[in-house]
Amino acid sequence: MILDYLQVQSAFQMKVMPGKNGWTFLSKISGNAQLWRWDEEDSRPVQLTFLPDRVVDYSHSPCGTKTVVGMDSKGDERQQLFLLTEEGKVARALTDSPSHFHYLGGWSPCGEKIVWSSNRRHSRCFDIFVQNVETGDCEEVFQYDGRCDPVAWLPDGSGIIFSVQETNIDNALYRLDLQSRSASRLSICNQNARFLSVKLTKDGRGGYLVTDRGEDTMGLCQFTFDSPELECLVHTAGCDIEEIVLSQDERQIAFTTNEGGISTLSVLSLSDQTCIKAEDVPFGVIQSLDWQSGEQLTFTLKSPTMPGDIWTYSIPAQTARRITYIGKSEAIDATLITPELKSFRSFDGLEVPYFYYAKEAAEECPVVVYVHGGPESQIRAEYHPVFQYLANQGFIVAAPNVRGSMGYGRTYVQLDDKRKRMDSVADLAWLAKSLSHLEQVNPHAIGIMGRSYGGFMVLAAMTHYPELWSAGVDIVGISHFRTFLENTGEWRRSLREAEYGSLAEDSDFFEEIAPLNHSDKINAPLLVFHGRNDTRVPVSEAEQLVADMKARGQQVDLHIYEDEGHMTEKLDNHITMNHKITEFFLHHLAKSNSDEE
Numbered sequence: 001m002i003l004d005y006l007q008v009q010s011a012f013q014m015k016v017m018p019g020k021n022g023w024t025f026l027s028k029i030s031g032n033a034q035l036w037r038w039d040e041e042d043s044r045p046v047q048l049t050f051l052p053d054r055v056v057d058y059s060h061s062p063c064g065t066k067t068v069v070g071m072d073s074k075g076d077e078r079q080q081l082f083l084l085t086e087e088g089k090v091a092r093a094l095t096d097s098p099s100h101f102h103y104l105g106g107w108s109p110c111g112e113k114i115v116w117s118s119n120r121r122h123s124r125c126f127d128i129f130v131q132n133v134e135t136g137d138c139e140e141v142f143q144y145d146g147r148c149d150p151v152a153w154l155p156d157g158s159g160i161i162f163s164v165q166e167t168n169i170d171n172a173l174y175r176l177d178l179q180s181r182s183a184s185r186l187s188i189c190n191q192n193a194r195f196l197s198v199k200l201t202k203d204g205r206g207g208y209l210v211t212d213r214g215e216d217t218m219g220l221c222q223f224t225f226d227s228p229e230l231e232c233l234v235h236t237a238g239c240d241i242e243e244i245v246l247s248q249d250e251r252q253i254a255f256t257t258n259e260g261g262i263s264t265l266s267v268l269s270l271s272d273q274t275c276i277k278a279e280d281v282p283f284g285v286i287q288s289l290d291w292q293s294g295e296q297l298t299f300t301l302k303s304p305t306m307p308g309d310i311w312t313y314s315i316p317a318q319t320a321r322r323i324t325y326i327g328k329s330e331a332i333d334a335t336l337i338t339p340e341l342k343s344f345r346s347f348d349g350l351e352v353p354y355f356y357y358a359k360e361a362a363e364e365c366p367v368v369v370y371v372h373g374g375p376e377s378q379i380r381a382e383y384h385p386v387f388q389y390l391a392n393q394g395f396i397v398a399a400p401n402v403r404g405s406m407g408y409g410r411t412y413v414q415l416d417d418k419r420k421r422m423d424s425v426a427d428l429a430w431l432a433k434s435l436s437h438l439e440q441v442n443p444h445a446i447g448i449m450g451r452s453y454g455g456f457m458v459l460a461a462m463t464h465y466p467e468l469w470s471a472g473v474d475i476v477g478i479s480h481f482r483t484f485l486e487n488t489g490e491w492r493r494s495l496r497e498a499e500y501g502s503l504a505e506d507s508d509f510f511e512e513i514a515p516l517n518h519s520d521k522i523n524a525p526l527l528v529f530h531g532r533n534d535t536r537v538p539v540s541e542a543e544q545l546v547a548d549m550k551a552r553g554q555q556v557d558l559h560i561y562e563d564e565g566h567m568t569e570k571l572d573n574h575i576t577m578n579h580k581i582t583e584f585f586l587h588h589l590a591k592s593n594s595d596e597e
């Protein structure tokens with residue numbers, strides 16, 4: 001049953017509890033994301049928060065005695081911050097401005113204050129605030145006309161490093177002096193690049209980060225505040241280094257590398273520059289990397305056959321150990337499959353990778369193509385319940401990383417920018433054509449689905465290549481870039497225009513490619529989902545498309561969740577939506593397969 005696949009839980013956003021040798025994490029075990037602690041002595045999860053809505057983010061104080069959590073309302077992403085007691089109860093609300101966003105930047109070294117940014121002054125402006133968690137007193141320490149996020153306190157507490165998003169992918173780092181209230185751009189940020197995973201050293205002179213400054217992919221570099229120079233410590237052509245963590249004694253850096261959507265773990269010795277790759281870590285995606293001790297790392301690991309659990313890695317023993325079994329399900333474990341990583345050649349000769357899920361070598365199988373969102377995102381080797389269920393129902397699932405996807409370098413991610421937008425849609429058409437030539441595939445039973453920008457890709461594929469698709473599912477997708485940019489959050493608009501094109505210069509192109517303007521060409525059934533409280537892609541994007549198609553008598557069905565935003569977070573809604581999706585594909589694609597026979 002599809003329910004067996006959808007009800008499997010996971011642990012995510014894991015953090016080491018300072019001074020307590022334990023772990024906390026988020027999980028939807030109770031129905032929506034709450035904060036949990038792993039009790040290793042009893043080998044069980046213990047729920048810490050019982051908030052009325054989902055926990056989006058959280059941070060422990062340096063000594064581990066206090067925790068701040070962020071909770072939004074019905075998926076609107078406008079999180080409010082709360083101070084918890086050690087037992088997980090709400091001690092006090094730290095913010096009470098439900099119409100505004102609040103982005104948590106972490107604790108001061110003394111453990112008395114937190115820093116966060118919010119757009120309280122104006123919808124497009126994110127200013128930085130410092131707040132005393134005991135008294136609740138907060139003060140605005142810096143104003144910025146755009147999106148900015150605090151990322152770290154200086155080791156002595158005298159200032160804050162914050163990040164300014166400058167394009168859809170590039171950012172710059174600034175140092176804010178809390179005494180003078182003045183900010184200066186770090187001298188290393190002297191060209192368009194990404195500067196991520198910042199880790200400062202205790203001497204206050206600088207630190208380490210990952211960046212693609214001057215390179216096509218992300219490398220591990222050392223920097224100082226007083227120099228524009230970067231010292232590259234590790235760089236691998238064709239792969240992005242993603243997450244780094246500096247050991248407490250500052251002698252080692254552990255880091256993960258994205259190799260075609262699959263994570264590898266390595267440890268760099270800073271004294272002799274030797275780098276050792278961990279060999280015993282299972283296949284999958286590593287996140288929330290941290291040091292448990294000087295000789296042991298901890299992280300969450302997700303794979304196609306493992307929804308997500310906490311693991312540790314012993315550096316001396318070179319062995320990995322699974323700590324939690326939250327993602328284990330006896331009902332489906334034996335049915336889960338690991339996909340093949342394949343590629344196809346697109347219209348212009350570009351080699352495009354994709355994950356290929358198939359249970360067995362049958363013939364004339366129906367196919368579902370899944371398109372990720374972003375578009376600067378990447379489909380990865382993670383657990384996807386719908387993929388697994390469909391594969392066990394005799395489907396083939398193909399999940400591509402078309403041009404514009406992250407993880408393959410700056411050149412690849414910019415191949416679909418602005419007026420090159422439809423080249424990525426053409427990738428989907430060439431994937432469908434490539435699959436249709438396989439003897440395992442029924443070329444008359446190929447469906448497509450996607451979320452967010454992936455929803456736009458579904459609609460664009462079905463309107464510009466209608467002959468290729470037999471069914472489509474659009475989840476919180478964009479039906480017209482002009483109306484999307486006009487109605488999305490004001491602060492988000494300029495960042496998305498760097499990717500999609502601008503209202504001022506590209507409106508003619510938006511009209512030319514808009515699925516809304518070509519919806520009459522859709523000749524396959526379409527299923528549409530959206531959240532009423534979506535602050536990224538307004539629900540009007542779904543409503544206008546469906547109204548247009550229904551007026552024409554086309555086969556389209558719309559489901560709006562009143563208590564969701566851009567993501568489908570509540571377990572009941574997650575189950576309902578994906579149950580409808582699988583039933584839809586079983587009816588329209590598996591039925592087509594039977595008719596052909």
